[in-house]
Amino acid sequence: MTEITMSRALELFETGYRRLIDEQPKFYYSQGKSFKSHCCLVACCAEIIASRLPHIDGRKAYIYGLLHDYGKMIKDADNEMFFHGLTGYDEFMKIGYPDIAKICLTHSFTNKDFKLSDYSYPHRDLQKTRRLLSKMEYDDYDRLIQLCDLLILDFDFKTLRERIEFIKLKYRVSSLIIKRKYREALHLKSYFDKLCGCDIYSLLGVKS
Numbered sequence: 001m002t003e004i005t006m007s008r009a010l011e012l013f014e015t016g017y018r019r020l021i022d023e024q025p026k027f028y029y030s031q032g033k034s035f036k037s038h039c040c041l042v043a044c045c046a047e048i049i050a051s052r053l054p055h056i057d058g059r060k061a062y063i064y065g066l067l068h069d070y071g072k073m074i075k076d077a078d079n080e081m082f083f084h085g086l087t088g089y090d091e092f093m094k095i096g097y098p099d100i101a102k103i104c105l106t107h108s109f110t111n112k113d114f115k116l117s118d119y120s121y122p123h124r125d126l127q128k129t130r131r132l133l134s135k136m137e138y139d140d141y142d143r144l145i146q147l148c149d150l151l152i153l154d155f156d157f158k159t160l161r162e163r164i165e166f167i168k169l170k171y172r173v174s175s176l177i178i179k180r181k182y183r184e185a186l187h188l189k190s191y192f193d194k195l196c197g198c199d200i201y202s203l204l205g206v207k208s
């Protein structure tokens with residue numbers, strides 16, 4: 001497996017972002033800046049948490065955070081009828097970075113055995129995702145990016161409750177699913193609280 005360099009990762013991100021500006025102007029004008037900030041903050045968040053964990057490479061964590069939503073820059077992000085994780089996965093497999101491909105796919109699924117009805121993406125995408133996930137072992141990089149993705153909203157670090165509340169309103173997810181997602185998110189946080197030996201909110205300066 002080829003290990004990606006930082007300059008290549010930044011180049012991919014910048015090229016993808018320029019393509020988003022050119023090809024998805026509606027998305028760019030409505031959410032482009034907060035999307036870019038989200039990716040950069042997930043990267044920073046992952047690197048900060050990694051600095052407390054000797055078994056996690058901070059550079060790799062930063063790159064994974066930066067590129068986890070890469071799929072959104074490829075397809076029409078205004079059209080929510082596609083699953084960006086799968087798009088990112090396919091793209092990174094194609095260009096030879098299977099570890100980043102895995103992050104693109106796993107970052108949305110704290111629970112691998114999700115029900116198709118839990119999501120509004122096409123069933124064909126979800127079935128393929130479930131099939132791929134069933135062959136993957138989650139490691140601490142997957143869990144780290146899942147957590148960081150849930151700690152960023154727009155231009156700042158937020159509590160899990162605030163982020164999950166946003167998901168509920170944006171994607172119109174049922175209360176039952178939201179409760180489960182929140183439980184899974186808290187579980188992830190306490191997993192990293194223990195690993196880091198501190199409260200992740202204090203580490204990031206999040207007011208809870």
Ligand SMILES: [Fe+2]
Nearest residue numbers: 038068069149
């Ligand atoms: Fe994200």
